[in-house]
Amino acid sequence: MNNIHEFYDKMEKGNIMLSFKGEVTSDLLTSVLQIMESKMETLEEPPKIKKKVYNILVECLQNLYHHIEEDDKTTKANEKSALFMIRKEDDEYSIMTGNYMAQENVELMKSRLDRINGMDRDELKDYYKEVLNNGEMSAKGGGGLGMIDIARKSGKKLEYNFDPVDDQYSFFSLNVKVEK
Amino acid sequence: MEELKIEGSPKTPTIEFNPSTGYLLLRGRSIPENSIEFYKPLIDTLEAYNQNSQANTKVDVQLEYFNTSSSKCILDVFKKLEAINAGSSEVTINWYYEEDDEDMLEAGEDYQAIINVPFKMIEVEEQ
Numbered sequence: 001m002n003n004i005h006e007f008y009d010k011m012e013k014g015n016i017m018l019s020f021k022g023e024v025t026s027d028l029l030t031s032v033l034q035i036m037e038s039k040m041e042t043l044e045e046p047p048k049i050k051k052k053v054y055n056i057l058v059e060c061l062q063n064l065y066h067h068i069e070e071d072d073k074t075t076k077a078n079e080k081s082a083l084f085m086i087r088k089e090d091d092e093y094s095i096m097t098g099n100y101m102a103q104e105n106v107e108l109m110k111s112r113l114d115r116i117n118g119m120d121r122d123e124l125k126d127y128y129k130e131v132l133n134n135g136e137m138s139a140k141g142g143g144g145l146g147m148i149d150i151a152r153k154s155g156k157k158l159e160y161n162f163d164p165v166d167d168q169y170s171f172f173s174l175n176v177k178v179e180k
Numbered sequence: 181m182e183e184l185k186i187e188g189s190p191k192t193p194t195i196e197f198n199p200s201t202g203y204l205l206l207r208g209r210s211i212p213e214n215s216i217e218f219y220k221p222l223i224d225t226l227e228a229y230n231q232n233s234q235a236n237t238k239v240d241v242q243l244e245y246f247n248t249s250s251s252k253c254i255l256d257v258f259k260k261l262e263a264i265n266a267g268s269s270e271v272t273i274n275w276y277y278e279e280d281d282e283d284m285l286e287a288g289e290d291y292q293a294i295i296n297v298p299f300k301m302i303e304v305e306e307q
Contacts, residue, residue, distance in 0.1 A: 026213055030190065033211075047306050048280045051245060055283065058211050058247050065213060125290070132255055133294050145248035153283055 019085040024064045033058065036086065043088075045180065052153050052178050053086075053093045059146050060084065060097050060176060067099060093178045101172040106162050109172065116147055117157045124152045150176055181232070184225045193243060195222055202234030202269065204261075210246035210254070219253035226260035233269035237261070242276040245284065258295045265297045276302045 011019065017039060020032065036057060040050045064082045082099040101109065119127060128148045151158055159175040181199040188194035193208035204226075212218050239261060246254060258273070265271035273295075275288035285301060292299040 029213070034190065046280065047278065048282065051281060052283065055245050055247075058245075062211075062213060062247060062249065125286070129290050129293060132251060132290065145251060149248045149251075152286075 015087050015089050017086045017088050019083070021081065021083045023080050024061065024082050024084075026065065029061050029065060032061065049093075049178065049180055053095070056095050056150050056153050056176055056178065057086065059150050060095050060174070063146050064097055064099055067101070091180055093180070095176045095178075096174065098171060098173045100165065100169045101162070103164075103168055103170060106170050106172075110160075110162065112144075112147060113158055113160050116151045119151075121152075121155070124148060128152060154178055181225075181228060184221060186221065192218055197222065197225055197229075199225070199229050199232075200234070202237040204237070204239045205242070206240070206254075206257075207242040209244045210250040212247075212249065215247070215249040215253045219250075219257065223253075223256055223260060226257065226264065230260070230264045230267055233264055233267060235269060237264055237269045237271045239271065239273045240276065241273065241288075243284070244278075246287075251287075255291065255294065258291055258297070262295050262297050271297050272300065273297055274300045274302055276304050278306050279303050280306070 018032070018036060020028070022028075033054075037054060040054060043050070061084065064084065067082075082097065084098070085094075085096045087094040087096065116124070116127075128145065131144055131148060147158070154176050156177045156179065159177070161173045162170040163173070164170050183199065184195065184197040186192070186195040188208040191209070191212045193206050193210045196205040197203070210218075261271050261273065275291075277284035277288060285303075288299060288301055
């Protein structure tokens with residue numbers, strides 16, 4: 001039973017406002033976004049910071065949702081599961097997500113993230129407009145804009161990592177920061 | 181043509197379009213997981229309206245925020261308005277953003293750069 005206390009202390013010391021591990025469904029997103037919105041309302045931050053955090057959270061969670069949905073049929077049970085956390089520190093917010101990703105998709109994701117991280121503010125703006133106007137629309141409507149939008153709103157480099165799990169999967173971790 | 185009215189929800193905006201006055205309102209937030217389905221009635225209505233439009237078409241966009249899934253659909257709405265403007269109606273688009281909300285102002289500027297219809301950026305006080 002001591003483990004639960006350890007978990008609690010870790011989350012408390014890590015300034016975790018909210019965390020969830022499990023299957024990401026549409027209903028879950030609705031609830032989490034409502035909870036976060038009312039939590040944010042009580043915080044003494046300028047509205048523009050609250051909006052930024054909320055916006056990035058929407059994109060990150062919907063990325064998880066779409067990723068899981070698309071891969072639904074071909075994957076193991078645990079692959080459907082994802083993790084997300086929101087952390088509030090003195091000078092910044094972090095939105096962290098983790099999910100399994102099929103190995104064949106890892107290189108493409110890495111190169112997209114590196115491309116985005118190599119761009120400055122103006123380049124990101126141009127890239128966003130280019131993809132918005134010319135990019136193929138996916139069945140879900142996103143079509144590759146999500147990460148560009150997250151990077152633009154965050155104003156920071158996207159921190160990421162891929163941990164190989166086995167031949168088929170890697171675990172993809174993403175940390176998006178918003179400076180206060 | 182009938183009026184289009186869609187009531188807002190926690191994930192979708194209020195949409196009102198009156199073809200007999202040529203007035204379109206988009207208000208609230210737009211963060212549905214699948215936005216194509218949500219915006220289809222508006223796109224279809226604007227397509228039909230272009231066959232028989234008013235001399236002036238006024239558009240108020242008062243969005244709090246929108247996800248990237250919506251952003252392509254919103255572009256499609258603006259492309260319909262661009263076609264209407266190139267036809268027999270003069271279209272004006274008012275893009276509202278809350279003061280200090282640079283992200284929303286920038287989003288309006290992004291559309292303005294793509295769409296060949298005059299945009300008016302209107303700053304409003306925080307609610």
